[in-house]
Amino acid sequence: MVGEPSGIEQQILKARFQLMHANRSNGCFTLDVDFSVQSKGVTAISGESGSGKTTLLRCIAGLQKSPSAYLSFNGEVWQDKATFKATHKRSIGYVFQDPSLFEHLTVMGNLSYAIKRASNKPSDAFYSQVIDVLGIKNLLAQGANQLSGGEKQRVAIARALLLKPKLLLMDEPLASLDVKRKLEILPYLGKLKASFGIPVLYVTHSVDEIMSLADRVLILEGGKLVNQGGVPELVSNIHFAAQTRDDIGIVLDCNILEVDEQWQLMKVAFDGGQLWLPKRRDELSNSQCRLKILANDISVTIESQRDTSILNQLPVEVIAMIPEDACATSLLKVKAGATTILVRVTNKSLSQLALVSGQKVWIQVKTVAIIR
Structure with missing residues (x-):
């Protein structure tokens, strides 16, 4: 059980909640x-x-009470048997699925309302940074009722940030948006993470959002915590794939080595090799990116191939073969450097290639199959 925080644990959120409703x-x-x-x-x-x-x-925010709960943030107790800090004393920002802007006010009016409520008033420089990072400078004079769904959510996030919170809570902020609007707002969420350093608890059922934004994941099932861990480790876990109903694969945090403007590609490196993939407009050499490769999108060959359209070929070592229940396939675990990669192959192919643990083989990854 979660106990009292020790003196050396200063940057930790600790929580224990038990309630029925x-x-x-x-x-x-x-x-x-x-x-x-x-x-x-x-x-x-x-x-x-x-x-x-x-x-x-809602329990973390103090909007819902759990009588026997314990909650501390960076050594400050927000709730225990003797303490219950009200929501407005918890130094949090809360972004709901519905932006809930004041429709009769302009964007600037909505932001000014947040500033008036802030116990720690934002500086002019911080205000400008929030406006710039979320790309809403050209929206300030518009009425909230004139905005698109994605624009409203960006304003809602800016409003939460202007409270100068120590912890930002986001409850499925993209769930009400269509695919186009989601793709529009995701880069802003990435910039938010990089620009402000505010820890975020981000509720979502979208594996794509987890892959794009998260550093770690808590998986809930029937009110219980059934899995947790860092994103690269967890996404390649077979149990995670079953719990999220997502296809299994691996997530790689990579360094961008080279950008090929002629072919609109970039070369990235991870602890296991290098890969080519399509570039995005805002990506530069010497920066980082995260990518996902599904087990279905990798093939195995005994030798390196020369006459092929596939740009990505990596030497690997077979470390395990896992039959899949009621399927004609198996998951192949291979090692490239320090990285374990999952490959789905048919059992027929497994037999024809006569693969065994410890064998050196090659894998091929289509550039256009890599997910960002």
């Missing part, structure tokens, strides 16, 4: 979680609908 789908719902996470970067809280994601976030 009415639930429209099955009559009652029990949340029973106990965890600690570093209070930096983005921690995603994921799981299917009804798993307890929003309830957990």
Whole structure:
């Protein structure tokens, strides 16, 4: 169980919640979680609908009470048997799925309202930084009722940041947006993470959002914490794929080595080799990126291939073969440098190639199949 914080644990969020309340789908719902996470970067809280994601976030915000709970943030106790800090005393910003702007006000009016409420008033420089990072300078004079869904959500995020919170809570902020608007706002969320250094608890059921934004993940199922860990390690976990109903693959944090403007490609390096993939407009050499490769999008060859359209070929070592239940396929675990890669192959191919543990082979990854 989570206990009192020790003197050396200064950048930790510790939480323990146990509560039961009415639930429209099955009559009652029990949340029973106990965890600690570093209070930096983005921690995603994921799981299917009804798993307890929003309830957990509301408990952390102090919007829902759990009588026997314990919650501390960076050594400051927000709730225990003797303490319950009200929401407005927890130094949090909260971004809901619905932006809930004041429709009768302009964007600037909405932001000014947040500044008036802030106990720690933002400086002019911080205000300008928020406006620039979220790209809303040209929206300031517009009425909130004139904005698109993506623009409203960016304003809602700016409003939360202008409270100067120590912790930002985001409850499925992209769930109400269509695919185009989601793709529009994701880069702004990435810039937010890089620019402000405010720890974020981010509720989502989208694996794509987890992959793009999160540093670590908490997986809830039926009100209980069933899995947690760093994104690269967790996404390649077979249990994570089952829990999120996502296809299995690997996530790689890479350094960009080279940008080829002629072919609009870039070369990246990870601890296991180098890969070519399509570049984005805002990416430069000597920066970093995260990518995902599905097990279905990798093939195996005994030798390196010369006459092929596939740009990415890596020498690897076979370390394990895992048959998949009721399928004609197996998952092949191979090692490239210090990186374990998952490959899905048919059992027929496995037999024809006569693969065994310890064997040196090659894998091929199509450039256009790499997910960003």
